[in-house]
Amino acid sequence: MTRSRTMPTVYVETYGCQMNVADTELMLGHLAAHGYTRTHAAEAADVILLNTCAIREHAEARVLGRLGELARLKRRRPDVRLGVTGCMAQHLRAKLAERAPWVDVLVGPDGYRRLPELLRGGDGDPHVALRLDPSETYADLPVARESGVRAWVTVMRGCDRFCTFCIVPYVRGRERSLPGAVLLEQVRALARAGVREVVFLGQTVNAYHDGVWDFAELLRRAAEVPGILRIRFTSPHPSDMSARLVDAMAECPQVAPQLHLPVQSGSDRVLGGMGREYTVAEYEALVARLRARVPGLALSTDVIVGFPGEDEDDFAGTEALVGRVRYDSAFLFKYSPREGTRAWKWGDAVPEAEKARRLQRLVALQESISAEINRRLVGAEVEVLVEGPARRTAGWMAGKSPQLKTVVFPGPAEPGDVVRVRVEAATSHTLTGRRVAT
Missing domain, CATH: 3.30.750.210 (Transcription Regulator spoIIAA)
Structure with missing residues (x-):
């Protein structure tokens, strides 16, 4: 590792869900306590970590592609320590060792405590911490x-x-x-x-x-x-x-008043195959109870299309459920077989083209529902917690409503301010308006 600076620097790229974002903050806090400082430039870092996701094959393919890019950096700067952390390190240890032998450190989700020790290790075979620990919560580690x-x-x-x-x-x-x-x-x-x-x-x-x-x-x-x-x-x-x-x-x-409530499918047969432990009727009864108790509740969900054995009737049930529940937004995915899961041995029976067709239909349905829900807010006032400048329009600010709607409006305002905005326009993803004097 380069010693030209007093404190070694670490660069982290995060892939996947919010849990990985939180784990990155955990790793950075732990490394800071051991003398590391964060950099946002991979080229200048002493340590490069890819904090990875294994939920879908596409996420793993992105990381493998990125490791190929970093191999060139490693050839130019062989003293750089390169690590793969998180779910993909746990899931694909053998493949990573074969496909990316230039990786120095492999650390699974329960091995972050050992990161400083592993990064101090010498050259040679990857230094690994891949044992699952049923007692590890990292409750005592600092978070950056x-x-x-x-x-x-x-x-x-x-x-x-x-x-x-x-x-x-x-x-x-x-x-x-x-x-x-x-x-x-x-x-x-x-x-x-x-x-x-x-x-x-x-x-x-x-x-x-x-x-x-x-x-x-x-x-x-x-x-x-x-x-x-x-x-x-x-x-x-x-x-x-x-x-x-x-x-x-x-x-x-x-x-x-906002809840992400994954449903995954609108077919009882598919839900049974997925091991989800509820029926469509039970899920809808829960939605009704939530909406009765929490006025103005915004709901989002996850749906997988093309699960093994899903036929056109099953998919029609999912379309019908999405139409009945009327989610504010949804994360919609094609089924991705994961080696090691129970469904892996069932193969990938639904053709890729059919999965893509079903996904396209569901996306179109959900986009229309989201747009209609948001258009109903035009003319209403919403409370906005300001997060920072809007991405696309200079001088505008962006924030979130209690229902997690993205709201953009002309500044000035500061992050952390709570302002009221009258909605003047809406798309399926964004509300646009102007501040209301209070």
Whole structure:
């Protein structure tokens, strides 16, 4: 490793979900405590880490392509330490060793504590930390969060659900929750630092239980912290949406009226094959209870098309469900076989062209629903938590409504401000308006 600077520098690229964003912040905090400083320039870094995702094949292909690019950097600067961390390191250790032998360090989701030690290692075979640890929560490690108005707080790690299509339990291990007292102190510290919104994270976040508090109690305690304007959480499992949790959402004003509630399919037959543990009717009954208890609730979801055995009737059921529930937004995916999951042995029976056709139809349906829901807000006033400058228009600002709608409006305003905006135009993704004098 280069020693021309007093403190070695580390560059991290993050792929995948919010859990990976939070894990990157965890790694950076841990490395900072061991003398590393962050850089945003890979060319100048002493250490380059790719924090990876294994949910879909496309995510892994992107990382393999990036490792090919970094091989050229490694040839020019052989002293650079190159590491692959996260789910892909856990899932594809053998493939990475074969396809990218220039990688120095492989660290799975339960091995981040060992990163400083592994980075100090010499040349040769990759230094690895890939053992799943059922007790590791990193509750005692510092986190280097990006400054801003929103912060991610990981409340639990792992997953016990074992949906047949999902690799997560195999690469992140079994569920374990961080102590509630530790999490509450994190929220207090964030409030003192000026954070206005916290997002609780977990693979099945509403399965949280530290032995004393369940997730509903954690929400209620966090809602009492002065300075925190909004609390969100992702991603819950429908089967863990208890009455206590719905009550907490309804009774705590700080809990935002917005919920990401993955459904995956609108066919009971496909849901059974996926191991989702609920029926379409049970899911819709839950949606009805949530909407009755939480006025103005915005719902989003995940849907997979082309799961093995999904026929046209099954897909029609999914289209019908999306039309009935009328989600504000949705993350829609083609099924991607993951080696090691139970569904892997069933093959990829639905042709790729048919998966693409179904996905295109569902995207068109959801886009029309999202646009219609947002157009109904034209003329209304919405509360906006300002996040920063808008991406496309100089002098404009952007922020989020309580329902997680992106709202853009002419400045000036500062990140962290709470302003009221009258909506003048809407697309399926964005609301545009002007500030209302208060």
